[in-house]
Amino acid sequence: MSNAPLYLQIKQFINDKIESGQWPVGHQITTEIELTKQFDVSRMTVNKAIRDLVSEGKLQRKPRLGTFVCAPEEKAESPLLDIRNIAEEVTQRGKAYTSKVIKQAAIRADERIATKLGVMLNTPVFYSEIIHFEDSAPIQLELRWVNAAYAPNYLDQDFTQITPNQYLSQNCPLSAIEHTVEAIVADSHVRASLNLSGNEPCLLLNRRTWSQDKLVSSALLYHPGTKYKLSSKVLL
Structure with missing residues (x-):
């Protein structure tokens, strides 16, 4: 037994x-x-x-x-070697996209955030926390830190109407990205945000983006592991 x-x-x-x-x-x-x-x-x-x-x-x-x-549910999919606007991803799958802004604030970089963004301690940084939904089901929890010097109007945006990805892509054209992916045991906040069941897996994408030589943002993107997958295609 x-x-x-x-x-x-x-x-x-x-x-x-x-x-x-x-x-x-x-x-x-x-x-x-x-x-x-x-x-x-x-x-x-x-x-x-x-x-x-x-x-x-x-x-x-x-x-x-x-x-x-039930019939197996098709997982939502994002490219690992590229960055796409999650709102466009959802609508391209024929689903309805919505979002909920949990927090949007100016903070001072502590040691962890300073390391993530490559800035000095106590540097002004913008923070946003947003839940993205597909047909009313949470598909991504986004925690993002942005260097305030490179995107000074970040906090003025209505992120229920435009995603942080879309805004930053328009104002700080992407030149490089860094991705790491891991399966994690989500904490209580992430589980509640994504409506994860008791032992449902969670997929975490850690992303940093550069515009020219400037490290603009660092984001933690949490996804329900049973509903989401990342893929890549490499031409040889």
């Missing part, structure tokens, strides 16, 4: 049935009451496992009918 928490054992049981094809798309899964008896656990434990799989897009609840296996 696995030492994993009971809800994870139930979740793995359901996931194995889906992955093996025993429960195909459209199949009505075993009821919560039956799973409660099968695993000798509380209804709450079973419900937690099913909620996680619903959040990950593998199951769908239909009121008064039951819970059914």
Whole structure:
């Protein structure tokens, strides 16, 4: 018997049935009451496992009918070797784009931010925190620091109408980018912002951009790992 928490054992049981094809798309899964008896656990434990799989897009609840296996959801995709405006990406997929500005402020660079932007401690820096949505579902949490000397009007922008990427591209033409990508265990703030389920993976893209020889911005871009992927194409 696995030492994993009971809800994870139930979740793995359901996931194995889906992955093996025993429960195909459209199949009505075993009821919560039956799973409660099968695993000798509380209804709450079973419900937690099913909620996680619903959040990950593998199951769908239909009121008064039951819970059914979903078709795999196509992941949103961005190019790794390029920078695109996320609003355009979303609309090009035929989805509705919206955003929510969480914070937009002038700050002084601490040691961590000074290192990210290549500036002295206490240098004036602009900070923005924005959630980007695709069809009302959060697809990216963007934390961005901008060198105030190179984009002095950054805080005057309405970032529900224009994205930081679009504004900076227009005012500080891109000459170089630096990307690092990693899978992380998201903290509570990121999980809440992206509506991540209990153990849903998170994809973090760390990006810095230059205009000519000027390091203009540094951004942390968080994505739900079950709904997003990055790709690259290299011509040889």
